[in-house]
Amino acid sequence: MAEQKKILVAWDFSPKAQIALEHALQLSQINDTEVQLVHIIEDKEKYSDAINQMDKAVANTEIEFGKTVTYVVKEGNLFSTLGEYAVEVKAVLVVMGTHGMKGMQKLTGSWALKVIASSEVPFIVVQGPPIHNYYSNIVFPVDFRKESKEKLRWVAYLAENFKLLVNVLVPNTNDTVHAKKIRQNLEFAKKYLGNKEIPFEINESKAKGSFVKQTLSFAKYIDADLIIIVITKDIGLGDYMFGADEQKLIANNQEIPVMCIQPRTNLTVYGRFF
Numbered sequence: 001m002a003e004q005k006k007i008l009v010a011w012d013f014s015p016k017a018q019i020a021l022e023h024a025l026q027l028s029q030i031n032d033t034e035v036q037l038v039h040i041i042e043d044k045e046k047y048s049d050a051i052n053q054m055d056k057a058v059a060n061t062e063i064e065f066g067k068t069v070t071y072v073v074k075e076g077n078l079f080s081t082l083g084e085y086a087v088e089v090k091a092v093l094v095v096m097g098t099h100g101m102k103g104m105q106k107l108t109g110s111w112a113l114k115v116i117a118s119s120e121v122p123f124i125v126v127q128g129p130p131i132h133n134y135y136s137n138i139v140f141p142v143d144f145r146k147e148s149k150e151k152l153r154w155v156a157y158l159a160e161n162f163k164l165l166v167n168v169l170v171p172n173t174n175d176t177v178h179a180k181k182i183r184q185n186l187e188f189a190k191k192y193l194g195n196k197e198i199p200f201e202i203n204e205s206k207a208k209g210s211f212v213k214q215t216l217s218f219a220k221y222i223d224a225d226l227i228i229i230v231i232t233k234d235i236g237l238g239d240y241m242f243g244a245d246e247q248k249l250i251a252n253n254q255e256i257p258v259m260c261i262q263p264r265t266n267l268t269v270y271g272r273f274f
Contacts, residue, residue: 004034008094011037016097024095030161037071083119093122113247128255135162139219139227141169144181147230147263152192159198166200171211228259
């Protein structure tokens with residue numbers, strides 16, 4: 001019998017973790033996926049207390065949502081242990097709450113990005129509760145990078161159980177070199193979505209400014225449930241300090257959930273569930 005797929009929730013007993021759990025339970029409709037809470041402790045002395053708190057969290061979840069979830073307590077570093085465990089159990093994805101650009105430092109946009117960048121498993125970063133009972137309006141920004149194509153596999157995954165409308169967003173740019181690559185990626189996306197019979201619309205951005213601003217402006221306009229992005233390879237210290245584009249997206253003021261996919265050279269290992 002095949003092992004049940006897992007959706008992990010970064011759990012620290014905070015209201016934001018509770019919001020992440022709500023999203024995970026919604027996502028678990030896909031292939032009846034197991035939801036597991038993951039709590040990271042710094043040393044073994046906190047293990048017993050953490051177990052007691054996790055037992056209560058699981059019991060409360062069953063009372064409030066009528067859903068059974070599991071949990072695990074891991075000793076280690078938040079920035080690496082969560083991602084390592086996700087790979088170890090071959091998790092489908094990880095859902096994590098963030099406080100945006102303010103609030104508790106360990107879960108601000110920059111720190112959230114640091115956790116995401118250390119993992120090979122995709123993350124969905126959330127700030128507010130689900131808008132609808134299911135994911136419907138998905139924003140799919142098309143940029144000039146070839147890694148942009150990786151997002152299509154996850155669109156197909158979400159489309160298995162959700163009635164999606166994929167809103168493909170083409171940026172407003174005057175860069176002719178980038179524009180050519182964007183068009184190539186756009187044609188690839190149109191063909192892929194068409195072959196999968198996934199409903200989509202092509203939207204030419206009318207906004208000005210960075211593609212981040214264009215994406216957020218459009219996502220707010222259509223009341224999007226999710227933005228799907230591929231994070232930059234080898235994010236450096238400067239990006240964490242001064243703000244990579246991904247950081248600005250995942251900590252957006254509109255509190256729109258963002259799915260972050262780590263570029264990989266081997267897509268088959270984590271793509272088998274497609």
